[in-house]
Amino acid sequence: MVRHIQFPSNKYLIRHLITTAPRHSYHSATYYERPGAETMDQKGYIACDFVVDIDADHIPTNCRQNHDYAICKACGAIFQGEKPLKCSGCEGAKFDKISWICDECLNVSKKQVFNLIENFLLRDFSIPIEDIHLYFSGHRGYHVHLRTKTFLDLDQDARREISDYVTGEGFSFKIWDYRKIQNNMMGFSIDDPGWAGKIAKNLYNILIQGEPRIREVFENPIYGKNLNPAVLNILNSNRQYLINQISSKRKIWQVAGISDKSWIRIFEILRDRIKADIDVVVSIDLHRLIRLEGSLHGKTGFRVMKLKYEDLKDFDPLKDALSFPDNPENTLDIEISAPISPKIRIGSNNYGPYNKGEKLKLPLNVALFLMCKDVAQLTQLINNNKILLK
């Protein structure tokens, strides 16, 4: 990795990229007096973007089970989904990973971006939309940069505090009035600002959707164990009572059979549904490297691109972030080199799954994706080195 490079202008940067053609390009999210200096001390810190990273990689999704693979380095055995602790064939513990993307995981990260921007940045933080800079990362996620003066100057503690707010970390049930008053469990009001209100509203919305929805939510929480089935039944049978209490803004949520502990579990399950699932480490780092806008992501060949928030809804990374025009003459000859190459949609067609050794002539964007994913190799040079850029 080549680090600490400084360019006097864009022209020099572009020339450097053309001559070195790096697979991955990053820039620092931090502003320095001397960005080219070798050590952080010499660089002279000025300020740092507040960066939020949302990546399907950090969010549990079911599709991973279908499209990710682990391949034993020792014997080549293939395992679908998460990598096992040990290879069942040879007991080996080292694996190569094939991690794929699909519409489901891309949508999960998109949904989280909406959650972050709508429910937190615009509403709670009251940040004007024009100060929110949104980028597609080129893989399976998005970066949000806040560049107003107030955010640029925040120290690390303040950044963690904001991240904690967004992810629901450190919510104190005790402080928020959750307590027993003469044997009455006190809940929250939908009028409460901040998290207490969010929890009350979320619970209300689930309750009014009826029993099947309640089961769905509490039997399959995003993180952690499901709610005890007995408690779930009690919650269901007291549905109407709780709906009445919450809608009439009464805070007494006392239900016989639901203990303090169970209430806290209920709140935690709700919290994990409400929070914006961001990668906290990125947001609190004051020396972060961020993928360069306009470069191609080395694991997909897709473009890292700036998006307008109003375009996010219809943005389709597998179509809109492709690097080369969909010209039928833009093809590449490749050979599948990995034991498996899962199915992928590019543009409006599906490609694969393919097996090792298959020789294929594929549209340039597809071939590029498979090569970047390290499952294919080039067998023939591009139409005598020509790519049509139209």
Add this chain to the structure above:
Amino acid sequence: MEIVQKYNLSKQIFLQFPWLNESSTILFEDLEIAEEKLGSISLIDIVQTLFKEYPVLLDRIKQFFRNIIQSKEEFSTPTGDIIHLAMYPILQIIVSLSGNRILGNALTNTYAKHCQFELSKYNAKKDFPNKILQNIFSNLGISCTVDEHIYKNGIKYPFQMDLPSYLKVSTKIRNESWKLINRFFEDGKIYLIRHDVVLLLREFVRQKTLPDYKLINKELSSQMEKIPEIIDLLDEISKMMASHKKRFESSIFSEGETIGSELFPPCIKAILYRVMHGENLSHNERLGVAFFYLNTNHSIEETVDIFRTSPDFDENIARYQTEFAAGSGGKGKKYSMYNCVKLKSFHLCKDDDPNFGDKLCRDGAKKRSGEIVPIQNPAKDFIFWKKVELNRHLRSQIVEQLESSDETEKIKKKEEDSK
């Protein structure tokens, strides 16, 4: 009196709170030094002038140090006059000259407590209505507005502070009730009651009055140390400190120096560093470090000793709290070490800190299989993996030595062969 009008604060308030921006203007007015002339006067001149113009200044300053060295963090001299204002720059200079962090922290504590005490008088005398608090904040560059008509859940929240200002200090109090998530936070503002605001202001004052130890360079300090009053003060202070040895002993630690065992995790090192420099610890910091000590086979005695350098150290309380943490009063261990998640949420994790940070905490530990496991508990897995790391390092050194001795042997052999 422009300043007074600009901030809508009375002269009395500037006299009382010398840490306000532009309080010094009042002082210069009293000394009849014109603003245009300020640029041409050296710091040395100013110090000499102050001692000359205000003869009681020297005694007041001595009294101040007498108090803080005896852990009395309060003013026993008048606080609303011009002398009180004149004391402030001299105190800052003396503490910077001494380089002593314990004195520095005691100084900030004294000003912070004084501010809290004065502003809390509101209830009794309404000396400081809410509007004045807003003006004080505005003088410090903090946006905190007052609206007496805001009610949430039936409680009046007259103050609204903007997010960056709030976070600047709330995160330093290190208590979960100050976490943003546990506050009334809406439209980018934090809704606060008066009590909250006074505590936040206390914290601002603490940050604002912290002496800048790099302020005075070698040349300036040698000039300062020629002023008779300064010599007298430095002399007297070192005598006073000598008679309170136990508390001031550990200030021999200089900036950036690490302390304690090489096995201590960054979070604990940072807390120990702070306490060694005479800073008061928050409840969570105290408990965190006490748990750590007790969980790593230190005695109650050794644990109590950690807190001795705290300005608010009280042997009985420290012992009681430590015994409480150890669970020796009741049925064995009641509480166990805070885990890393907890410490992170208290802003006490220092994995990335330039002075205390550790790769192990940042990147996790690497098992022999190549698997990476994150550090989850400072007392348990950090120490375990640190030991592993040190052992690995040791082993690789031994291997290197063996290899290099192999090499020399080979070379020797070759030389012999070629003979």
